[in-house]
Amino acid sequence: MTEEEVAMEMEAVEAVYGEECVILDSYPPHLHLHIMPRTAEISSQQFVEAVVSIQAGSKYPDEPPRISLIESKGLDAQRQKHLMDIVQAKASQLSSSLMLVELCEEAVERLTIMNHPDGDCPLCLYPLFPEDGESKQMPFMKLMSCFHCFHCECIIRWWNWIHTQKEADSKSGDTKHMYRETSDQEGNSGSVDKSMGNCPVCRKVFHAVDIEHVLDLVGAQSSQQDSGLVQGEDKDPLLQSDSEKIRREWFEAILRTQEEKGGLVQPKKNISVVPGMYLPPPPPASSSSGQTQEQGEVEPKEAESETNSSSSTNRRGRGRGRGWGHNVNRRKQNSQDPRKPTMQWVQRS
Amino acid sequence: MTSSSSPSRKALSKIACNRLQKELSEWQVNPPTGFKHKVTDNLQKWVIEVIGAPGTLYANETYQLQVDFPEHYPMEAPQVIFIPPAPLHPHIYSNGHICLDILYDSWSPAMTVSSVCISLLSMLSSSPTKQRPTDNDRYVKKCKNGRSPKETRWWFHDDKV
Structure with missing residues (x-):
């Protein structure tokens, strides 16, 4: 040649x-x-x-x-x-x-x-594809940045957990990591940018939107109940994101309808989950949400008006109210759900 | 970190239990080289024997690790300490506490006891000298009240060892 x-x-x-x-x-x-x-x-x-x-x-x-x-x-x-x-x-x-x-x-x-995910979910260590034919197939997802795959439930549980931690840290004024902030900027552990996350396996940065569609999926299956470990809700991570703006606009629209009709409006169920919403934590035992908890039917109103006030005026003492009100609302809607995902999880053992 | 301060007081969650059983059964099939799990009936507290790798400063020495799992493992890191006498190492305090970032801030739920063990052995193996951390006495004194290493504000400054 x-x-x-x-x-x-x-x-x-x-x-x-x-x-x-x-x-x-x-x-x-x-x-x-x-x-x-x-x-x-x-x-x-x-x-x-x-x-x-x-x-x-x-x-x-x-x-x-x-x-x-x-x-x-x-x-x-x-x-x-x-x-x-x-x-x-x-x-x-x-x-x-x-x-x-x-x-x-x-x-x-x-x-x-070879184009199929292989092996176990890195979080629960059970196979992504059960091969015994007996275990139930759980939905899984892939991070677009690194192609690492996880069970949807597992990654969402983790995502909610890290945001709960961030909130808990900032709430309690925990200064534990304060003097590490500077050395942390390479995004080693908690990434500074709240719209980003790090893959649990390779720590490669991914965008929160990657996870949001999974969040919707898991939310749609109303697996809220199994997130018993979720103690808080994302307050900061997505506040600036587009999806959050959409959500706010939606709540404001509801509020207007509410005012026009002079009554209370239940949010339509088919739009109860939108990107940016997070799985509801159990309502906090303390202060601001105590009121919402007891009001039963009125909860949606509470959520909406708080959303409105928090986005249009100042948030003062009720800064956390928006999140909680919204969560209580979601929890109520799903309370009759038969805890499907929890069952799924348990069955695998 | 709200609940990390008392890692072993709360019982394991169902999820933590499932995951640990899975880890244990995988360990039994394929244990990391140089480690032996001491069988107990307590899933929440593992005692693991470490044998220093051949050709390193710790060759043929045996130490014991104690691993306590918190309620929400693997979201929360396990508490990993050496049961004294702990190996002489620039990152290991005489009370058994270990300064290793993956046990604290850099923990990821994709890590396992097995992967932590491998990291620990690698940390031991790469040590150039057998000595305590420079602030050993001060730190150990501060921990006299039984404080968990997870409450320590660790400063991970040395990435060579």
């Missing part, structure tokens, strides 16, 4: 893969290929991804190129090795013919076969 033929092959690779292909050297060929499974047009169905390096020597194609993995998502060490072994074997098999495009295709093909 002449250098010219190899150069033409490289052009072909470039034409096929476009931006997914980075040519580091045109001769001897050295390229990085970003591969995604073929089923991945829908990003929610994509669970794996990789960047593969194909590096040939001057004796290419008589000597097969070296295949290595630059980075990957959603593949554990075993699957990484498996992928590389297969492509490398293919290279040896095709030795002495121009093979770059074929190798790339093989890699994509194999990755497509």
